Amino acid sequence: MISSAKIKLEDLPRASGVYLMKNAKGEILYIGKAANLRTRVSSYFSKEEQERFQIRFLVSKVDSIETVITANAKEALLLENTLIKKHRPRYNIDLKDDKSYVSLKLSVRDAFPRLYVTRRLKKDGSLYFGPYASAWACREVTDFIEKYFRLRTCSDHEFRNRVRPCLQYQIHRCDAPCVGYINSEEYAKVVRQVKLFLEGKSDELKKIVTGLMQAAAEREAFEEAKNYRDLLCEMERTFEKQQVVSHHNLSRDVIGLYREGEAAAVVVLGVRGGNLQESRHFHFKSHESDGEILASFLLQYYAEEHFIPAEILLPCEVEDRIALEEIFSERAGRKVELHSPQRGAKFDLVKMAAENAKQAFVSRGLKEKNLEDALADLQRRLGLSQVPQTIECYDISNIQGRESVGSMVTFRGGKPDKHGYRHFKIKGVVGADDFASMYELLSRRLKRVSSGASEWALPELILIDGGKGQ
Structure with missing residues (x-):
């Protein structure tokens, strides 16, 4: 010491x-x-x-x-x-999200922008929306936009080389800008509507679509007017799902923190256009004070490629607030403010975030307990001398008797540990002989125990794919 x-x-x-x-x-x-x-x-x-x-x-x-x-x-x-x-020191916050998130990218720098799903946010002039908690939720949004706004979905290569409209045009999900069926000015109007929709600015978008519907009706373009009417109805249903938490159009993130000892949970509630549009949970251990935890968290969360809102509400003061505001303002290219409200509507938002953080903490604790119970049950059923905290699984595969490979998948504490995944190229076996291949695979793996490296320490349980012969 x-x-x-x-x-x-x-x-x-x-x-x-x-x-x-x-x-x-x-x-x-x-x-x-x-x-x-x-x-x-x-x-x-x-x-x-x-x-x-x-x-x-x-x-x-x-x-x-x-x-x-x-x-x-x-x-x-x-x-x-x-x-x-x-x-990546052991006792610093290691920001791991509960889920893998996807976002929508609108390539506004293109003459005819397209909307597509991405997991990487880049500073390329495009607009990013989200993140969405699941690919399904993201797909639901893109389906809605394809059906009612008809943005192109093709790649840039397909767009440049197409000579006639594709199936998307035939089923009324694209206006075929690739072959000139819609000009750039009209397409830009549609892109603006999509942007308003994704930003949650429902009132402004409804006003635009209502005007287009009325104009179409006056021209006796009743089919077009009907499409706008259907769009209005669908927008009503979509926006009703979003919880209104503010009557201001300011984009803000609300941070909630809950901890017991070293264990902590942080929740980020994303408010866009007054609507609560996203919620993300993070769990970690730290000996730091609440203010230090938040400062470290904010710097990691709002990395270079992450969207930074105009206002961030915090449950407590952070020591380096002014420095953080300068850093985030430089990254966002506009003013960003950090506040820790003590009363009023903003304080209520922070309280709501704190309640969500507590719920996330409790839910994770229950999951951890369920995993511990499952591992204890596995120990009892298999008659093991200790709880199998580390489990390794092995399998053999080949292509018509050639190119045999072995795979090793590792679980730690009942969860997949992808850093412990390995591939082995089978070298000493000719043909499709699973028994000999598995023997070689396990022999090579077990020999590595003598290296003393922690990654090759013996697991409590080894599972082999195969029947009694294995």
């Missing part, structure tokens, strides 16, 4: 910067930032901090502390975030 005398606190600079706590092997355990490095590092050895078990536990593993001085608190925040991403 490191002592305050060993690191010579009086030698630490009083400048802003980043500190790296390392163990005896030189591995980085924790990375933090501070406006005053000497004061911050010294606080770990204060009587008050030593009474916290989490701090005492962390300090007991630290052998040395390295510091990096920065010009100001803003640079310290950015450097801390960069180093955390690079080294």
Whole structure:
């Protein structure tokens, strides 16, 4: 365990910067930032901090502390975030989402923009909407837009090389801009309507569509007027599903935090155009204070490619609020403000986010307990000496007796651990011999136990695909 005398606190600079706590092997355990490095590092050895078990536990593993001085608190925040991403220390927040999210991309820089699903957000001038909690929810939105707004869905290559309309035009889901059936000005009007729809600006969009319906009726284009009427009806149903939480059109994110000891849950509620459109849950462990947790979380969550709203509501003050606002404003290209309201409608939103965070925390706890119960039941049924925290599964595959390969899938704590997945090319077996191939696969895997590497430690349970012969 490191002592305050060993690191010579009086030698630490009083400048802003980043500190790296390392163990005896030189591995980085924790990375933090501070406006005053000497004061911050010294606080770990204060009587008050030593009474916290989490701090005492962390300090007991630290052998040395390295510091990096920065010009100001803003640079310290950015450097801390960069180093955390690079080294991924064990005791820093590791931002893992409960789900894999997809977004919709509207390529507004194209002469005839298209809308499609993506999992990567880039600074390419396109507009991104979402994220959506499931691919199904995303598909539902794109189906609605294809049916009623008729944006093109083809790739740029198909668009440039098409000489006649495709099936989408035949089934009235595209206006065929590829062959000039709609000009760029008219298409741009449709794109604007799609943008309003995806932004949740229902009143403005309804006004536009109502005007188009009336104009079509006056021209006696009754089929066109009917399509606009159907669009209005469908929009009513769609917008009714969205919970109105504000009568202001400002885009904002509301952050909720709930924790018990080191375990914490953070919920982000996305409000767009006054409507609650998204909710995301994150779970992690941290010894930091609530304000430090939020600052670290915000920097990771609002990464370079993530949409940053004009306002972010927080459950408590963060120490580096001004520096964070500067960073986010630079990334967004406009002013971004952080607030921690104490009363009023915004405070009610933060309370709602906190309740969602608590519910997410409790739900995750129940899931963890169910996993523990399932593993204990598996131990009992198979007569194992201990709970199978690590399970490895093996299978053999080949192509008509050639190119045999073996696969290894790993579960830790009842959950898939993709870092533990491996492929083995079968080298010493000719033809389709699953028994010999499995023997080679397991022999090679078990020999690696002697390497001493933690990734090749023996599991509590090995599962082999096959019958009694295996």
